[in-house]
Amino acid sequence: MNVTIVGTGYVGLVTGACLAELGNNVFCLDLDRNKIDLLNAGGIPIHEPGLEEVLLRNVEEGRLTFSCDVAASVAFADLQFIAVGTPPDEDGSADLKYVLAAARAIGRHMDRFKVIVDKSTVPVGTAQEVAAVVREELAKRGREDIAFSVASNPEFLKEGAAIDDFMRPDRIVLGVDDDEPGQRALALLRELYRPFNRNHERTRVMDVRSAEFTKYAANAMLATRISFMNELANLADRVGADIELVRQGIGSDPRIGYSFLYAGTGYGGSCFPKDVDALCRTAQAHGLPLQVLTAVQRVNQAQKHVLLDKIRAQFGRRLAGRTFAVWGLAFKPGTDDMREAPSRLVIGALLRAGARVRAHDPVAQEQAARVLADDLQDHPELLRNITFVAKPLDAVTGADALVLLTEWKIYKSPNLRAMKDAMRTSLVLDGRNLYEPHAMAQAGFTYLGIGRNNRA
Numbered sequence: 001m002n003v004t005i006v007g008t009g010y011v012g013l014v015t016g017a018c019l020a021e022l023g024n025n026v027f028c029l030d031l032d033r034n035k036i037d038l039l040n041a042g043g044i045p046i047h048e049p050g051l052e053e054v055l056l057r058n059v060e061e062g063r064l065t066f067s068c069d070v071a072a073s074v075a076f077a078d079l080q081f082i083a084v085g086t087p088p089d090e091d092g093s094a095d096l097k098y099v100l101a102a103a104r105a106i107g108r109h110m111d112r113f114k115v116i117v118d119k120s121t122v123p124v125g126t127a128q129e130v131a132a133v134v135r136e137e138l139a140k141r142g143r144e145d146i147a148f149s150v151a152s153n154p155e156f157l158k159e160g161a162a163i164d165d166f167m168r169p170d171r172i173v174l175g176v177d178d179d180e181p182g183q184r185a186l187a188l189l190r191e192l193y194r195p196f197n198r199n200h201e202r203t204r205v206m207d208v209r210s211a212e213f214t215k216y217a218a219n220a221m222l223a224t225r226i227s228f229m230n231e232l233a234n235l236a237d238r239v240g241a242d243i244e245l246v247r248q249g250i251g252s253d254p255r256i257g258y259s260f261l262y263a264g265t266g267y268g269g270s271c272f273p274k275d276v277d278a279l280c281r282t283a284q285a286h287g288l289p290l291q292v293l294t295a296v297q298r299v300n301q302a303q304k305h306v307l308l309d310k311i312r313a314q315f316g317r318r319l320a321g322r323t324f325a326v327w328g329l330a331f332k333p334g335t336d337d338m339r340e341a342p343s344r345l346v347i348g349a350l351l352r353a354g355a356r357v358r359a360h361d362p363v364a365q366e367q368a369a370r371v372l373a374d375d376l377q378d379h380p381e382l383l384r385n386i387t388f389v390a391k392p393l394d395a396v397t398g399a400d401a402l403v404l405l406t407e408w409k410i411y412k413s414p415n416l417r418a419m420k421d422a423m424r425t426s427l428v429l430d431g432r433n434l435y436e437p438h439a440m441a442q443a444g445f446t447y448l449g450i451g452r453n454n455r456a
């Protein structure tokens, strides 16, 4: 089938590459000329395991095209996926300007039936807004005769495992209208996703509003589990229990399960914070403030400061002149995405307090340098106090403490003796509970995890 993907970010690029891998012809549109030039030169704008290989293969086999040509992208396919960003507006609700601009462009150029598929995460009711702008554009050209349908197909992939998630989805949610264009849309989408249903049916067909809601409900549930565990971890610290043992104790109950129960430094990334916020805004607009999710957000905000509080408890407020090693900058392993990464808050606070930072991340250093320069615009001179190093051990050399912020594999089994010898003191602040407290104590470290202090 022919498919157009509008937006070649984390979601659009992965969707395009994977659909091409299944034999479809895919036209990827982006308005960012630099991104398109890079992709056409064989480069890749994001780090995502396995993506480069799939991209190169499908470009070579002629199934994948990258372009800024809007008219050509609309003409290319009946299926037009919108996968552009939906960042938070000033008040926290989802900003739909990119989605509506993409929809408008489709309406402006289409000359036959189209299915416009919202793959971006968008609030309930957005499909209606998309349909309205398309209708407006058709009316401007006197082409109200052209039929179209707006469907919802939210994306559930996780950065860092995006190719795998897309290729082996737990479910494919399709929100379509009951009318004739809606059913035509459903037939096309079913055909596109047929290869994923070979073993068993993974498609969940529903009305558009429920599909839009499903994505927010999923992210809100996951964020809730994280904040729940973070709050209990803080209590574990007070009462002298180990949250890791508690996690395993409750996770073994199949009604609870093990996933998404890790205590840490709060959730970040491009999705959870903005999606939870957007859902809360939607609820407020409907006069039904969501009390659980409001608390989830509040707990998360506080959790981002937990490591800084622990640092201050160790060193007092006098951080000037101290050196902190930071392992992990990306908001999670497997990606270079720095959106809402806890490392930004921690490093920003350390630098502002006059400390020096020696930072390591296997892939996100370049992105981190860029976003930190943005974050510290008011004090650019502080950037002189952060050094990005090539190896984890280089970061800890001469450091007063190690702060672990992303659970990359490379940090899982460090050479503790070499670490101890290299560091000035032996304080390890583990924001991901990656290490065993008794092993760290045995190796001579003062170890502070999240909710594990009884065994420090």
Ligand code: NAD
Residues within 6 Å of the ligand: 006, 007, 008, 009, 010, 011, 012, 029, 030, 031, 032, 035, 083, 084, 085, 086, 098, 101, 102, 119, 120, 121, 122, 155, 156, 157, 158, 159, 270, 271
């Ligand atoms: P992104 O910021 O990485 O990419 C968006 C891309 O869209 C950019 O390259 C931008 O240049 C392009 N763009 C903007 N307006 C355009 C237009 N009118 N025409 C063509 N291109 C345009 O965003 P992302 O992380 O891929 O997220 C996209 C959507 O998917 C968001 O709604 C997000 O919430 C959702 N989502 C993201 C993830 C994730 O893990 N990143 C997972 C599931 C869902």
